[in-house]
Amino acid sequence: MKLLMIHVWNADELAYRNTFSGLMAYPSLTLASIIPLVPESAFSQIDIIDEQTQRVNYDKEKYDIVMLSFDTASAVSAYRHAKAFRKRGAYIVGGGYHATAMPEEAAKYCDTVISGPAERAVPAFFRDYLAGSPKPFYRDTNLCAADYPVPQRKKIPMHGKLRIPAVIADRGCKNACKYCAMRTMWPSDPRPIKAVMEEIRSLHTKMLIFYDPNFFQNRDYAIRLMRALKPLHLLWACTATADLGNDTELLKIASDCGLRAVVIGLESMNVQSLKSVAKQFPDADRYKTLVANIHKYGIAVNGCFVLGLDHDTEKDLRKLPDYIEYLGLDLCRFSILTPYPGTRLYKEMEESGRLLTKKWNLYDQHHTVFRPKHFTPEQLNRIYREVSRDAYSWKRIFRRLKSSPWRHKPYLLIQLGANIGFRYLGIDKRRTS
């Protein structure tokens, strides 16, 4: 029997990949985490495709099972693959964020849909399939971090990707931002620190990225993990919330054990907008102080902003590039507010008739798929493109590098690479409908 596993990417997104995209291409943990759940002895051949850097060829091999992992923006591409491989006789299994949020829809294209965490559901599917009676749906809601398999990264093609490995310690977040797709997928359930450390040691790396959606959300756990990390002398990065800047004890411990960059969802400089999406820390007036506090500990800040929140005005959004300089951010990232299926925001927008389309390939954070309060969708698309272009002008990139806490360190080159990667994301070229 032959098995093909595909991490599906939105075909529109792939069309804009270029030399610089590799600067932003993080290694996928999704497939690496599923491989250990597959009964390898049952298959004569297992092929793995990460569409971020590889192309799917429907006729290269005849597969018995094709497993597709996809998010909402990739769902259209995933369904196209499903139809093509089904026509060639394969049994189709779908999983990932979108299959979890929309299992009935995914079932139109997949013979089996796996929703939620894979740790128990994937082995259960293979047991049933090999016994001749696979079910149409598998859903495990009892996440248990101790079951999390050690990802088999060596089997994932790395060509064109950042070589810095990624690890997850806790997939959940205690906050409840209305638009967050991540928290609808995973409850907080930190892995045993011993298991996380064994995995990190096995990577033989000096740099690391934590993929946890909110690394410091469980403060005690984060401190214990950081103390365990310290003897390894790693440099690492993670996500955090803005209130990290309030916690000097945590910042000191983090900096001492190698934290050098955080990604923070600042989202908006408009307090009302932040409150409208239930942002846990809506105190935008303190962002400058908090960023400065984080910088004091030699930690760079990548601030992410969401455009199109209900209290955003055009004036607010056009001020963002200047505001980012005022805050002293080292990197910035923009996205258009996107109501992902499964989130509270999606439910609210659907019920109030504000969703404009369910063409999932447009749910990529680069297109307006809902009716904004203060703009037409076309205006918001245009503002997004112009703000991105302005914030990633060479002039602003060099100013960011000049004021960076990394400016006297060799890893300033990483910041330069990331800024260039964002500059060439192809935002200007994307079609708008």
Ligand code: SF4
């Ligand atoms: S803090 Fe971040 S990870 Fe947590 S719910 Fe909000 S957006 Fe999601």
